[in-house]
Amino acid sequence: MKIASLEDDEAHAAIMSRVLHEAGYECATFSTGRALNRRLREEKFDMLIVDWELPDTSGRDFILWFRTHFGHDIPVLFVTARNMEEDIISGLSAGADDYLTKPIRTNEFVARVRALLRRAYPSAAEDSLIEVGPYRVDVPQKTIHVHEEPITLTPREFDLARLLFQNLGRLLPRDLLMQAVWGRGAEIASRTLDTHLSRVRTKLKLRPENGVQLVPVYSRGYRLEPVAARDGAAVAVAGDV
Template identity: 40%
Template sequence: MTDIPGRGLVLVVEDERPIADLVRLYLSREGFGVHVERDGAAGLAAARRLRPVACILDIALPGLDGTEICRRLRADGDWTPVIFLTARDDEVDRILGLELGGDDYVTKPFSPRELVTRVKALLRRASVTAEPDRVRSLGPLRLDPGRRSVTVDGAALTLTATEFDLLAHLLGRPGRVFTREELLAAVWGYASHAGTRTVDVHVAQVRAKLGPSAGLIRTVRGVGYTADA
């Protein structure tokens, strides 16, 4: 069943009915349309058919799990923002989900209000545009906030919304060292209780996509990260 979208349609793939119903309720209150599926194959089909503004994927699903749904969407070139729902002790699954292109995760049990806040923050980041003169360059790397595009030596890169915002934040002040807690607050919009491992995984993903230019994002041991030519 699909609710009539107001702020856009969010796809929720969650096999536990009480959780799915609670998420639907809170998202609907905020003006989002909500479509719920309860197994992985149906969730993937819905994501391809409905083109939601965001996907909330439980990792442990019947059939295809949430990480496989995300992997297949990214392989299709679909970079719709993805938030994973995970069990509190499934760190390996959370990291794998982020490595496959997920933007964020929430651990069970979770506050539905926090989940809605995460969705709204992620969509704000994905829709933000800036003035044309805010283009940022570092060596062969060029980032255009207005177009939300990144190129290296003229070749376009495909980044998730979160990867783009992380790179943009680092390039906003080249040479400035940001702690992981600062990056969590600035890019994800929440405090360090969420786990700084999230930052490490996303930095690794950005570096992998930068290829030979990965050294532009430098680790400052014991502190954090900086964009430094």
């Protein structure tokens, strides 16, 4: 899932981005309301995380604007150093769904994010059991079955497969995949990711006849696309690259 973080403190933005990536989410960071405003007109995010003190606006005013133009379907988490009761009430009244004070505690932060996403997207957020065609991904047990046959994967191969199935149809950037599986700052060659994904494709038989295909997007990342059969031919639901 894609999360937009509106935070002008570079250090704090980096911490939140790292934590979200390690939790399996895609995070784009913006330092001004104007920058996020422009991106929202071009791209859809599944969740917003907003600071209060910003260079060109206040987080509260930004949320008011966002709710006016985009409605209330997308969850918003306020993360700010303000911890007075009146600030919390003001932030929630502006349209935030939850309020967290800095400095964040990483486990609590991830738990709040997951809770908001589960509430907003009950069928898509962090499913413990993911079923796509002949595939059954059991996240807690870290197992994958294809046509009821268990597939042996290494821990990293499973983590890559889990991310792909949890984000079916979404482009997953290369850096997100590497950070989520190997950790932020890990020095791995780009071909290492490609090699692991090639093994995942082979072991799981990610082929159109099984209803999915793993598509590399040159220099950007990978996308697991659902494929529908039509007149004996496989057709990518999400479109060709």
